[in-house]
Amino acid sequence: MKERFYELPVPLQKQIAIRLVGGAVFLLLFIIILLGFQDFYFSLPCLLLSGFLLINGIRLCYNSFAGNYMCIQGTCEKIETSGIRKRTKGIWVQLEENIVKIPIRQRMKTLSIGDTVIIYLSDKTPVYEHESGYMICSYYALGTEKRGN
Missing domain, CATH: 2.40.50 (OB fold (Dihydrolipoamide Acetyltransferase, E2P))
Structure with missing residues (x-):
């Protein structure tokens, strides 16, 4: 899979990486806020944004690998x-x-x-x-x- 990723054009690689890394950062931020403030509703926006970015990045990666x-x-x-x-x-x-x-x-x-x-x-x-x-x-x-x- 790593080889297929590096076969993609550089701008697509960059967009996939930005979306997946952004999703991971917001997931980490969700965990930090949840543990620090112990309030689920306060950390919920980070979880939602993380889910959106991760799903969007995975979808872009799938479409790129499939040649769509x-x-x-x-x-x-x-x-x-x-x-x-x-x-x-x-x-x-x-x-x-x-x-x-x-x-x-x-x-x-x-x-x-x-x-x-x-x-x-x-x-x-x-x-x-x-x-x-x-x-x-x-x-x-x-x-x-x-x-x-």
């Missing part, structure tokens, strides 16, 4: 940023003949126009028409490669 994901690769054409903080809100990716808008949920400081963007998403992810192209609202992981690499 697609890899879309294109060139970054436009970057939308928020007002004052200049946080990346969304990117426009040029695929072979279509443009796809992708809302960003993570920090992306190093992305620039012309970089290659690799999107890993479920086979069942819906694609919506948006303005002059398409929009994908959910994805498993997102990777980037600088121009010239």
Whole structure:
């Protein structure tokens, strides 16, 4: 199983690890709060978040091992940023003949126009028409490669 994990693309490995480690940390926090305060209801949110992250990580791992994901690769054409903080809100990716808008949920400081963007998403992810192209609202992981690499 370890070999199969290392055969997955690096962004998927990272997402699986973040979710499983986060679930383990919240499970540990649940136990610490339960033993320290001896109040189940006070520690219940940690247990619920731990269960959510662990199940989500295991589900992502299963789908990745089964090959139930697609890899879309294109060139970054436009970057939308928020007002004052200049946080990346969304990117426009040029695929072979279509443009796809992708809302960003993570920090992306190093992305620039012309970089290659690799999107890993479920086979069942819906694609919506948006303005002059398409929009994908959910994805498993997102990777980037600088121009010239």
